Structures are given as structure tokens and as C-alpha cells.
Amino acid sequence: MSFKRRDVLKAAGAGALAAALPIPLLAQGQTLKFGLAMPMTGSQSAYGKDQVAAAQWAVDDINAKGGVQGRKLEMVVLDTQADPQVGINAVNRLISVEKVPAFVTAWSAVVKAVAPIANREKILELSVGASSPEVAQLGDYVYTTFPLADVDVTAVATYAHDKLGKKNAAVLYINNDTGVDAAKVYKAAFEKAGGKVTVYEAYDPKATDYSGMLLKVRAANPDMVHIHGLITDIPQVLAQMRQLGLQQRVSTYSAGYNPNIVKQLGAAAEGLIVTSLAPGVNDRPQVKEYVERWKQKEGRVPNGLPYTQYLYDAPVMVAQMYDWLLKQKMPATGENMRKALLGVKRFELPMTGVTEVDPSHRVQKPVYLLTVQNGSFVPLATVG
Amino acid sequence: MEYLYSILILVGIYVVLASSFNLIIGTAGLVSIAHPIFFALGAYTAGLLAIHFGLNPFAAAAVGAVVAGVFSLMISLPSLRVSGDYLLITSIGFQLGLLQVIKNLELTGSQGGLNNIPTPIAGPERGWIFSAVSLAAAAATVLVIRWIVRGPYGRAIRAMRDDELAFLALGRDATRMKIMIFAVGCAFAGMAGAIYAFYFQYVSPEQFEILASGTMLTMVVVGGMGSTWGPVVGAVLLLALPQAITFLRLPLAYMAPLQGMIFTLLVILFLFLRPQGLVAPEAPSPVRARRK
Amino acid sequence: MDSRAAMLDPAVLAQILWTGLATSSYMVLFTIAFALVLKVLKLWNFAQAGMMAIAFYVMYAAVNHFNWPTAAAVALGFAATLAATLAYEVLGLRTLRARRSSSLLFFIFTLVCSEFTAYALTLIFGTEPVPLFPEILSPTRIVGSVAVSNWDLLAVCVTLVLGIALALYLRLSRDGQFLLAVSDSAELAELYGIDAKRAYVVALTIASVFACAGMYLYGSRTAVIPTAPLQLMLFAVIATLLGGMGSVVGAILAAVFLSLLQSYSVLIIPSQWQGLILYVFLFVTILFFPNGIHPGALLRRLGLA
Numbered sequence: 001m002s003f004k005r006r007d008v009l010k011a012a013g014a015g016a017l018a019a020a021l022p023i024p025l026l027a028q029g030q031t032l033k034f035g036l037a038m039p040m041t042g043s044q045s046a047y048g049k050d051q052v053a054a055a056q057w058a059v060d061d062i063n064a065k066g067g068v069q070g071r072k073l074e075m076v077v078l079d080t081q082a083d084p085q086v087g088i089n090a091v092n093r094l095i096s097v098e099k100v101p102a103f104v105t106a107w108s109a110v111v112k113a114v115a116p117i118a119n120r121e122k123i124l125e126l127s128v129g130a131s132s133p134e135v136a137q138l139g140d141y142v143y144t145t146f147p148l149a150d151v152d153v154t155a156v157a158t159y160a161h162d163k164l165g166k167k168n169a170a171v172l173y174i175n176n177d178t179g180v181d182a183a184k185v186y187k188a189a190f191e192k193a194g195g196k197v198t199v200y201e202a203y204d205p206k207a208t209d210y211s212g213m214l215l216k217v218r219a220a221n222p223d224m225v226h227i228h229g230l231i232t233d234i235p236q237v238l239a240q241m242r243q244l245g246l247q248q249r250v251s252t253y254s255a256g257y258n259p260n261i262v263k264q265l266g267a268a269a270e271g272l273i274v275t276s277l278a279p280g281v282n283d284r285p286q287v288k289e290y291v292e293r294w295k296q297k298e299g300r301v302p303n304g305l306p307y308t309q310y311l312y313d314a315p316v317m318v319a320q321m322y323d324w325l326l327k328q329k330m331p332a333t334g335e336n337m338r339k340a341l342l343g344v345k346r347f348e349l350p351m352t353g354v355t356e357v358d359p360s361h362r363v364q365k366p367v368y369l370l371t372v373q374n375g376s377f378v379p380l381a382t383v384g
Numbered sequence: 385m386e387y388l389y390s391i392l393i394l395v396g397i398y399v400v401l402a403s404s405f406n407l408i409i410g411t412a413g414l415v416s417i418a419h420p421i422f423f424a425l426g427a428y429t430a431g432l433l434a435i436h437f438g439l440n441p442f443a444a445a446a447v448g449a450v451v452a453g454v455f456s457l458m459i460s461l462p463s464l465r466v467s468g469d470y471l472l473i474t475s476i477g478f479q480l481g482l483l484q485v486i487k488n489l490e491l492t493g494s495q496g497g498l499n500n501i502p503t504p505i506a507g508p509e510r511g512w513i514f515s516a517v518s519l520a521a522a523a524a525t526v527l528v529i530r531w532i533v534r535g536p537y538g539r540a541i542r543a544m545r546d547d548e549l550a551f552l553a554l555g556r557d558a559t560r561m562k563i564m565i566f567a568v569g570c571a572f573a574g575m576a577g578a579i580y581a582f583y584f585q586y587v588s589p590e591q592f593e594i595l596a597s598g599t600m601l602t603m604v605v606v607g608g609m610g611s612t613w614g615p616v617v618g619a620v621l622l623l624a625l626p627q628a629i630t631f632l633r634l635p636l637a638y639m640a641p642l643q644g645m646i647f648t649l650l651v652i653l654f655l656f657l658r659p660q661g662l663v664a665p666e667a668p669s670p671v672r673a674r675r676k
Numbered sequence: 677m678d679s680r681a682a683m684l685d686p687a688v689l690a691q692i693l694w695t696g697l698a699t700s701s702y703m704v705l706f707t708i709a710f711a712l713v714l715k716v717l718k719l720w721n722f723a724q725a726g727m728m729a730i731a732f733y734v735m736y737a738a739v740n741h742f743n744w745p746t747a748a749a750v751a752l753g754f755a756a757t758l759a760a761t762l763a764y765e766v767l768g769l770r771t772l773r774a775r776r777s778s779s780l781l782f783f784i785f786t787l788v789c790s791e792f793t794a795y796a797l798t799l800i801f802g803t804e805p806v807p808l809f810p811e812i813l814s815p816t817r818i819v820g821s822v823a824v825s826n827w828d829l830l831a832v833c834v835t836l837v838l839g840i841a842l843a844l845y846l847r848l849s850r851d852g853q854f855l856l857a858v859s860d861s862a863e864l865a866e867l868y869g870i871d872a873k874r875a876y877v878v879a880l881t882i883a884s885v886f887a888c889a890g891m892y893l894y895g896s897r898t899a900v901i902p903t904a905p906l907q908l909m910l911f912a913v914i915a916t917l918l919g920g921m922g923s924v925v926g927a928i929l930a931a932v933f934l935s936l937l938q939s940y941s942v943l944i945i946p947s948q949w950q951g952l953i954l955y956v957f958l959f960v961t962i963l964f965f966p967n968g969i970h971p972g973a974l975l976r977r978l979g980l981a
Contacts, residue, residue, distance in 0.1 A: 046803065084588050085591060089627070095387070113586045177495045212692050216942065245818070413778075415779055473720065480955065
């Protein structure tokens with residue numbers, strides 16, 4: 001992906017210029033800047049790089065259509081490695097060297113670690129992908145454009161009870177912040193719908209043998225199993241479950257919406273329910289074009305397709321916020337960016353549809369449920 | 385500016401860490417790698433005290449240092465009685481075990497880390513005040529350690545390190561001395577942790593894993609184990625270099641692993657070509673002296 | 677039906693025992709490699725994680741990129757691991773030994789070798805978790821009331837065969853006996869004309885075999901990232917520590933015991949605390965049995981001597 005390197009270099013040149021000249025950012029001819037801090041290296045980079053690529057396409061598309069009121073949008077990309085300390089350095093750089101009034105970032109640990117900086121420096125932080133419910137409580141300058149974990153987990157729990165008629169569920173979750181919070185949400189939602197959670201078990205992130213936990217499931221014999229883990233362990237839990245002869249239908253969340261699961265599990269993946277927080281190719285023509293573009297340019301589907309859709313939409317949101325600022329003739333400060341976010345309020349976005357920002361720092365979006373049928377993901381239902 | 389300040393603050397914190405670590409492994413010859421966990425203990429203690437009791441940051445830092453010092457007894461008391469080298473393995477176990485506890489406690493924010501630590505100062509002065517505090521702490525640490533090492537106490541420590549038998553013959557209690565040194569070094573790490581917690585307002589357990597031990601060891605080894613200024617040079621160099629590399633704007637995808645490879649290679653080269661480090665110690669090198 | 681009572685059913689206990697034993701297989705292999713090197717070289721070989729990572733990724737590349745048959749891939753993986761290990765011994769450890777370096781320098785060197793390997797592999801293979809073979813599911817049959825998968829059988833067989841072979845080799849072959857002599861005292865062995873260097877190479881070669889076999893088993897069931905071997909190795913370190921440092925049999929027993937304990941513990945304690953059990957044992961050992969279970973002469977010469 002050499003196009004990225006060139007753009008980063010270009011951005012670097014422009015950045016140095018902006019830092020050297022004491023011109024207010026919205027003066028004529030000046031580009032409209034924002035930052036993007038994502039894992040370009042490290043264990044999460046396969047996702048991070050594709051998300052950056054998607055955001056870069058959006059910026060290119062916006063600028064190709066004339067930018068924002070004739071002004072070019074400019075994105076400065078820095079690496080976070082999905083590591084809090086590296087993320088803090090990157091965001092400090094974005095704020096004090098690149099002087100961006102707003103930045104986009106993802107991964108819970110980084111989103112949380114940089115939140116104090118955003119609040120202190122009054123710079124708008126847009127979290128695009130961190131799903132921990134805590135994200136809503138990180139402060140005045142931290143907003144998410146991505147529905148938090150409670151949205152899709154609630155949807156999948158309610159669907160299991162109301163539509164699939166399941167009465168007893170087992171919740172198996174990884175013992176880290178991803179799993180613990182989501183398991184609570186699933187239990188609450190399933191019980192609220194009228195079902196019972198009969199097995200509620202955590203497993204260690206380093207575990208490789210899940211038989212004890214799965215035998216508890218076998219003893220309790222629920223009619224639904226929800227696994228909330230990471231992409232490394234979900235296939236393994238499922239494999240061991242089937243090997244122990246457990247035939248219950250299994251649901252998981254957006255991490256499970258990954259072709260590798262089907263590849264690794266073969267027939268054992270049949271019936272698995274996963275969620276997606278973004279519309280699929282059949283739900284929206286723009287998404288179909290977007291996926292075609294990936295196949296043409298990179299010869300593949302992006303890693304974590306729904307997340308890249310949100311990342312494509314993030315610069316579009318920033319552009320609409322800048323548009324609002326220009327119309328109000330306000331200077332591009334972090335405070336004004338926050339006003340613009342709340343001022344625009346309802347964003348029409350190409351890849352994920354309408355996003356409404358509400359004062360509780362959450363967004364509501366429809367949840368798309370998919371299931372594995374004959375070795376591929378097919379739409380099951382849309383909730384909300 | 386905030387960017388520069390944050391680098392300066394990290395430099396101060398790591399100078400404290402590397403110098404105190406050097407006191408333990410270089411000067412006293414105690415083979416522990418658990419320094420990051422004492423850094424963590426200081427950070428978590430200070431952070432929790434500030435969150436739940438609104439304690440004054442200096443008092444919180446002092447408590448953090450004391451807690452780190454007291455916890456150090458949990459490794460040093462049992463293992464130093466047995467044999468010096470046993471400390472290496474127990475320190476690994478202690479570090480990983482305590483981290484596992486931190487990752488499981490609701491109180492410490494579990495795996496997600498401790499956030500919402502209140503900042504003691506806000507406003508535009510925050511950056512330079514913190515830089516000043518952090519650099520002052522670094523200077524104080526270096527001076528105090530230099531004073532310890534240069535004084536009569538330091539001569540005793542070196543004598544003990546270089547020849548424990550002769551030292552014992554003189555009637556000094558070597559074990560008690562080692563335990564004291566270990567506690568003092570760990571308390572400094574705890575203080576550094578408190579500064580970290582108050583400035584960054586967020587602490588997560590994965591920052592204190594065994595790789596962090598590797599980083600601190602690298603600073604000491606590359607700088608010069610057993611010398612006063614070696615760890616300072618090591619800390620500054622190893623913090624500044626990666627930041628400088630990011631300004632080169634290399635393709636991001638290769639930067640982190642390349643950086644890692646460069647650093648680990650650097651350590652290996654130093655181990656073989658210049659085992660005494662950049663700044664050689666004034667006293668005979670502990671590297672050769674340790675072996676009987 | 678009361679689910680707690682149902683969990684104490686003999687069929688359930690037998691199932692946990694079988695799966696737990698099968699899962700402990702690769703842990704046992706890694707522990708043997710670690711404990712043997714400690715015994716013979718008097719070295720806490722933290723570079724073992726690097727060896728394991730090389731073994732896995734070379735096998736992975738052979739299977740998935742070059743489409744080699746499994747046997748050839750394993751052979752290539754072993755060859756690469758052995759080459760790297762011997763380079764590490766000849767170019768690194770020998771120099772440090774000749775300089776009579778402190779155990780701290782040995783520690784730094786071994787750990788840094790593992791880190792370097794992890795970074796290099798990240799550069800080449802990226803950090804997407806990959807299993808050795810595309811499919812991780814293994815066919816299962818019910819024996820009595822216990823589900824037994826092909827992987828379980830393979831794992832138990834490989835571990836038993838390698839373990840017995842090692843025991844026989846140590847007892848019956850000349851090299852094996854030299855190994856034991858050197859592990860008792862390198863100086864004394866050299867006086868009797870035994871080449872300690874050769875014994876070190878033999879021990880590291882055996883460790884490469886075990887690391888490679890362990891990664892084959894682990895990788896055919898779980899996706900691996902370049903830093904995963906570090907975590908796996910720590911288990912071997914703890915088992916070695918509990919097993920009385922330097923006693924290979926003690927370490928094996930500790931590895932099996934800890935694995936089974938983790939598997940069974942789900943019946944008694946809240947599952948989120950399971951990961952801690954390992955460390956509870958470690959803590960108790962550190963605090964109350966600092967001599968380990970075998971307070972032998974080895975203890976005094978930990979790391980080197």
C-alpha cells in the first residue's frame with residue numbers, strides 16, 4: 001500500500017508549514033486538518049492498516065469532489081500500536097505539533113488513555129471502534145461514532161429469546177475488559193427478555209483447554225450459548241464445544257464476523273450467529289461499491305469490514321463539521337469542533353447510514369445479525 | 385509543546401527508574417528484574433489514593449514509594465536468605481503474579497486499567513510544572529544514589545558485592561544490607577510511578593510486563609551498569625531515539641518491529657562488544673567481579 | 677437436574693482428566709526442554725521462546741506458503757530451530773561463559789534473543805494469529821463416555837514417545853551419560869575427559885526437538901502470534917521452578933499437575949480466578965519453600981556456576 005506512505009509524507013510537509021506560519025487554521029487556502037491515531041504496527045495492525053486505508057479513501061474522495069467549500073481536507077496519520085503509552089505520545093504529537101482541533105482514534109486502551117489529554121487540551125476525540133460501555137463516560141471531549149458493546153450484545157440476546165425462542169442461555173466470556181462488560185450486558189438483556197442464564201463462566205485469556213467450563217455447559221444443558229472472546233480464542237472454544245458433543249446454537253458478536261472462523265472450523269461453524277454494526281453489501285449500494293473497490297485495489301475484502309466502513313465515514317463526519325464551522329465563520333478550535341459535532345447532530349453517512357450524536361455520548365445504530373450457512377455468512381435479521 | 389513536555393516527563397521518570405534499578409543490580413549486584421512491578425505499585429497506589437481519598441499528590445507519591453519499598457520485602461526476605469541468584473527467578477514470579485492480581489481486581493480497574501486519576505494541576509502551566517517536578521525528582525534520585533554509593537555505606541555495599549566472604553568476616557550483616565538497598569531502590573521506582581500516574585492520569589497493567597523489565601535493563605546495560613551517569617545516559621538515549629525515529633516518517637507498518645529489532649540488536653552488540661556500557665563505572669566493573 | 681451435582685459425575689471427571697492430560701502434552705514438552713537445559717547448561721534459557729517461535733513459523737511457512745507435506749515441514753522446522761539454537765550457543769553463550777559473565781548478563785542475553793526473534797518474525801509474518809493448518813477442528817470419537825479427538829491421541833502419543841526416548845537415551849547411550857555427568861559437575865566431568873561443550877550442544881539439540889514437537893501440537897490446535905511462545909515458556913519456567921529446579925522428572929510432574937489443576941479448578945473456584953492458580957503456587961513456593969522441593973546442590977549454582 002504505497003499510496004499511504006506518499007500521503008503521509010505529503011501530510012508531513014504541509015504539517016511543518018502550518019506549524020511554521022502563524023495563520024489561523026481557517027484562513028483562505030489553508031487545509032482543514034484532523035488527526036488519525038491507529039495501530040499501524042503491532043498485534044492489531046492488520047485491522048488498523050485497513051481502517052487507515054478506508055479513511056484515506058474517504059479523504060481522497062472528498063477532495064476529489066472539491067473538498068469542503070473548496071478547501072482540502074487533510075488527515076495526519078500516526079501509529080498507536082494499540083498501546084496506551086504509544087497512543088499518548090501520538091496524540092500529544094497530533095495536538096502540539098500538528099495542531100489538529102479533532103482526532104479520530106480506536107481501541108479501548110488507547111481511547112481511554114488519551115481521553116484525559118483531549119479533555120484537558122479541549123480537543124475533540126472521536127472514538128471509532130472502541131466498544132467498552134465506559135467510553136461514554138470519558139469526559140466532555142470524547143464522543144463515539146460507533147455503537148458501544150451494549151447495543152449489539154443486547155440485540156443478539158433479545159433476538160435469541162424473542163425470535164429463536166431460546167429460554168436458557170450459557171454465557172462464556174474471556175476474562176478481560178472486552179468479555180467482562182459484554183457478559184454483564186448479555187445476561188441483563190437475556191433475563192430482561194424473560195430468559196434465564198444458567199451458566200455464566202469466564203475463561204483466562206491464556207487458557208487453551210476449555211473442557212471444564214464446557215462440561216458445566218453440558219451439565220446445565222442450555223438451549224443457547226453466547227461466547228464473548230477474541231478472534232484468537234472464539235474458534236477454539238467453539239471447536240472444543242463441538243468435540244465434546246455440544247450441539248447448541250452459538251452466538252457471538254462482531255469479532256466473530258470474520259471469514260477465518262469459517263475456514264478454521266468448517267462444518268462446526270454452521271449456525272453461528274454473529275453481529276455487524278454496519279450495513280452489508282445487500283443493505284446499501286454504496287457498501288457494495290466499496291467492497292468492489294477493495295477487491296479491485298487490494299484483491300481482497302478488508303479485515304474487519306464493518307470497522308473499515310465506520311472509518312470511511314469518520315472523515316465524512318469531520319468534513320461536515322468543518323462545513324458547519326465555515327458557515328458559522330468560527331475558527332477551527334477543539335471547542336468549536338465539539339460545538340459543530342453537536343450542532344450538526346444528524347450526520348448522513350455513505351457507509352453506515354444515519355448517525356445521530358446524542359448528549360449522552362452514545363450513538364444508536366441498527367444491528368445486523370448474520371449467520372453461517374453452507375460455509376458463508378448470510379443475513380439473518382436487522383434489529384433496531 | 386505538550387508533546388515535548390511529555391517526553392521530558394518520561395525522561396525524568398525513566399532516569400529515576402534506571403538509576404534506582406542500577407543501584408540494585410549494578411551497585412549492589414542483586415539480580416532482580418522485577419523493577420516494573422514496583423513502578424506499578426507506586427502508580428496504582430498514588431492513583432487510587434487520589435481517586436478515593438483526594439490525597440495530596442506529594443503525600444500520595446510518598447505513600448506510593450513506601451508501599452513499593454514494603455512490597456520489595458516480599459521478594460527479598462525469603463530469597464536473599466537462600467542465595468543471590470535465586471532472586472532472579474523469584475522476582476520474575478513476583479512480578480507476573482502480582483500483575484495477574486492487578487488484572488483481576490475490580491479496585492485496580494482490572495485489565496482495562498485505572499483511569500480518571502485526577503490531575504493535581506490544570507491549565508497551561510501543567511506541562512512545565514510536571515516537567516520540572518519530574519526532572520527534579522530525577523536529579524534528586526541521581527544525587528541521593530550517588531551520595532549512598534560514594535559514602536561509607538557505598539563502600540560497604542561494593543565490598544559486599546565483590547567479596548561476600550571477606551565482608552562477612554568483618555562482621556557486617558550482608559543480608560540486612562541487601563534487603564535495605566533493595567527496598568530503597570524499589571521505593572524510588574514507586575515514586576516514579578506516582579509521577580507517571582498523576583501526569584498521564586491512566587495506568588494499565590500491560591505496561592509493566594516482562595518486556596518493560598527488558599526496556600529498563602537495556603537502559604542500564606547500554607548506559608553502563610554500576611556507574612552513576614550510565615543509567616541516565618541510557619534512559620535519555622533509549623527514550624529520545626524512538627521519538628527521533630518517528631520524525632523520520634518511515635513507512636509506519638515497518639517502524640515498530642524495525643525499532644524493536646534495532647534495540648534488541650543494540651543490546652546484544654553492547655553485551656558482547658562493550659559490556660561495561662557507554663559510561664564505564666568508576667569502581668571495578670561488577671560484570672567481572674560477580675563470578676567467584 | 678442440579679448442575680453442581682452433575683459436574684461430580686465420574687464421566688465428567690474422566691473427561692476433564694483426559695482433555696487436561698492431552699492439553700498438558702505440549703506444556704510437558706516445553707517444560708522438558710527448559711528443565712533439561714537448566715540441568716545441563718545451568719542456564720535459565722529464556723531464549724527458548726525464540727526457538728519455539730522459529731520452529732512454529734518455519735513449519736507454518738512450509739505448510740501454507742510452499743505447500744510442503746507435513747513431515748517435510750516438521751523436518752524443516754526442526755532444522756531451522758536447530759541451526760538458530762546452535763548459532764546462539766556457539767556465537768553467544770560460549771563467549772559469555774568464557775568471560776565468566778554474571779547471571780544477569782545471561783538473563784538479558786537469553787531474553788533479548790527471544791525478543792529479537794519475535795520482532796523479526798513480526799516483520800516477516802505480521803501479527804495476525806495463524807494456526808499451523810487451515811482447519812483446527814479434529815475428528816472426535818466417544819470412548820466409553822469420554823470424547824477423544826485425534827489431536828488428543830496424537831498429543832499424548834508424541835509426548836509419551838519423546839519422553840520415553842529421552843529417558844532411554846539418557847540411561848543407555850554414552851552421550852546421554854555424559855550429559856548426566858556434565859549436569860552433575862561440568863568441571864569434574866571435564867577432568868574425566870568428557871567434553872562439556874559437546875554435552876551442551878547435545879542438550880540444546882534435544883531441547884530443539886521438544887520445542888519443535890510442542891509447537892507442532894500447539895499450533896495445530898490454536899492460532900499463534902509471534903509473542904505467544906513467550907507466554908507458553910513462562911508456564912515452563914514456573915513448572916521448572918515448582919518441580920525443584922534441575923530435576924527434569926520433577927518439572928514434568930509439576931507441569932502435568934498444574935495443567936490438571938487448572939482444568940479441574942473450574943469445579944471449585946470462580947473461573948475468572950483460574951489464571952491466578954499458577955501464581956498462587958509460585959508465591960507459596962517463593963514464600964515458604966524458597967529452597968524448592970529439591971534443595972540440591974544445584975540451587976547454589978543457579979543460572980551458572
